[in-house]
Amino acid sequence: MVNNKQEVSDDLGNVGNLGDTSNPGDLEKRLKAFEGRPSVVAGVGKDPVNAPMIRHWCEAMGDTNPAYAGPDAIAPPTMLQVWTMGGLSGHRADIGRTEAYDELLALLDEAGCTSVVATDCEQEYVRALRPGDEVTFDAVIESVSERKTTKLGTGYFVTTRMDVRVGDDLAGTHRFRILKYAPAGRREKPPRPRPVVNRDNAGFWEGVRQHRLLIQRCTGCGTLRHPWLPGCTTCGCPDWDTIEASGEGTVYSYVVPHHPPFPAFEPPYAVALIELAEGVRMISNVVGVPYDKVRIGQSVLLEFQAYDDDLVLPVFRARGEAA
Amino acid sequence: MKPGDELPPLEIPITRTLVVAGAIASRDYQDVHHDAELARQKGSPDIFMNILTTNGLVGSYITDHFGPRAVLRKVAIRLGAPNYPGDTMVLTGTIEDVAEDVADDTATVRVIGTNSIGRHVTGTVTVAFPAPAARRTGARQAPVTLPAGEAG
Known part of the structure; x- marks a missing residue:
């Protein structure tokens, strides 16, 4: 863009x-x-x-x-x-x-x-x-x-x-x-899809905008949860607060889409499920290594990447060899 | 001549020479009209015809049709698909209005120029045929027949 x-x-x-x-x-x-x-x-x-x-x-x-x-x-x-x-x-x-x-x-x-x-x-x-x-x-x-x-x-x-x-x-x-x-730039890639922001997850995206990765915590039982939800799936309590993730994590699993291509992305690329040090998991991209070097157990560190004027996303940078 | 009448179409080969000669004859040294490499750097596949040349071609299409007695009063054009070298533009015209005045008879012609990409130009040309001196001095006669068009 x-x-x-x-x-x-x-x-x-x-x-x-x-x-x-x-x-x-x-x-x-x-x-x-x-x-x-x-x-x-x-x-x-x-x-x-x-x-x-x-x-x-x-x-x-x-x-x-x-x-x-x-x-x-x-x-x-x-x-x-x-x-x-x-x-x-x-x-x-x-x-x-x-x-x-x-x-x-x-x-x-x-x-x-x-x-x-x-x-x-x-x-x-x-x-x-x-x-x-x-x-x-x-x-x-x-x-x-x-x-x-x-x-x-x-x-x-x-x-x-x-x-x-x-x-x-x-x-x-x-x-x-x-x-x-x-x-208009004929070869310009279409913009990356926007996140769907609603009242249940608005706080998460506000955190991302400020370069903070916020994890929901149930104030009833203390369980952490991600993605954001209106209530606790463990105890049913609707009340919550947040803690800020340290940014440490590991690749829990990943997939590499080859086909069909999606206009905003150039396949192949790795989509990873990251397990944060705090214990919750989130879907993101691993950056800093080619798609075929992503490995389960790989140590990754959070960073925020701006894709265009309006879009910042949390991604995870590979820190070294698979554990 | 009456509204709805069509002028014979005119095919104009868009040669590189025509694009460059037209630009230079109109004192337009914008590089996109003579330098293909710079045109490409600006995102155009090739050089393309400048608006003054299109204006001139539309004007001469009309005066060629109606003959040297015809005088251009107004030429209004809008550009669309560019004229690139190697293409052919076909100009067509349709009489929109015919008016008789004390001084002049006038005709308004809708002109469209189409190339292989689409419509290069759409426009309206008003052309006048100065009335005989006798009519201007007041000796009204039967309605004057407008010239049929020497070239058409």
């Missing part, structure tokens, strides 16, 4: 987890604040509209429309955006571009949305462009979408609207939409 959690400081010096999906509201609020801010002010085309660039475009497109050649030529209207492009070297830093657009893209980068793809282009052509026309342009960030999940990944649509002018005349408008997204 991709860990896209990144800490960044905002203008006020506050630190937040932009990629933390548990609180996307803050990020969305900050993204929304960019709506209406200009992204380009008084941009200037790098080249005037010119016959060679028109001809190169027509050659590439295979467009033989006679309107685009000869003394009365107009530029293909669909070239509108071309006259505003920065090309290989980009636009001069001191002309046109505002900080807002760069800041917006940087904010999305920090949130893990590092990839970009153009999705929409809507152009209206008001006045034909002809060779010699000097193009200027202004653009505004029209909207930033809510978080969207697409086939490519999860991210945000950013829409800008640009007015392209020649002198005071509006030549056309150009609305452009991109998706800034965190790539």
Whole structure:
């Protein structure tokens, strides 16, 4: 699983987890604040509209429309955006571009949305462009979408609207939409299954979250039990407290699943029944040795392994040769 | 020409040359449009056509059909399945609306471009046919027949 959690400081010096999906509201609020801010002010085309660039475009497109050649030529209207492009070297830093657009893209980068793809282009052509026309342009960030999940990944649509002018005349408008997204990652493994937490075992999982392995103890007869249950199977008493496991244990038994494969796991792997030093047994994984080196009686020591942002599980590390 | 009429489909082979030439002619030097190795590093199986080239192809599909008198007023496109080299895109068009105005007659055409993966582009193009000068000066005549389309 991709860990896209990144800490960044905002203008006020506050630190937040932009990629933390548990609180996307803050990020969305900050993204929304960019709506209406200009992204380009008084941009200037790098080249005037010119016959060679028109001809190169027509050659590439295979467009033989006679309107685009000869003394009365107009530029293909669909070239509108071309006259505003920065090309290989980009636009001069001191002309046109505002900080807002760069800041917006940087904010999305920090949130893990590092990839970009153009999705929409809507152009209206008001006045034909002809060779010699000097193009200027202004653009505004029209909207930033809510978080969207697409086939490519999860991210945000950013829409800008640009007015392209020649002198005071509006030549056309150009609305452009991109998706800034965190790539879905085709080969990514599905997440490990979540534990089923209910009122009878919530205390156990709360302990795991704090890296403590808690064993239930009957306050009636003192018997330890695992997994957690609402009452004592020895004396029937419903009252209990907990003790924290020392972490010492041995492999009581194990199995090695080969087939069928489960999406979150790569077979073969060992699933072990661990007998804790306190006497209760629990199912877990043995780490630190290959699946075929797990042995009954093997000495193991508890540790907590984080599998992703939301999942920590107790596992047992092999400590040496089988006893 | 009336709503529901279909334009003849146009097959466009998506060659590597078309993808690169279109990107460079549109001043778009994003590496995913010309460098296959860098495109793969970014998770794409190959280079793919940029949106400006698609825009140009959609525009010329319409103007080729209606002839040089037709003037593009509006092109709005949305991209879906990428155009990778070696594929073929088939553009189809359906007349959505035909309008007559004092200055111009206009037609709105729904355009769809399909490749082997799916829909590369869906869009709407509004094209105008400037009316004869006589009509603009007020001499109304019988409804004007829109051009049937030289290329179609």
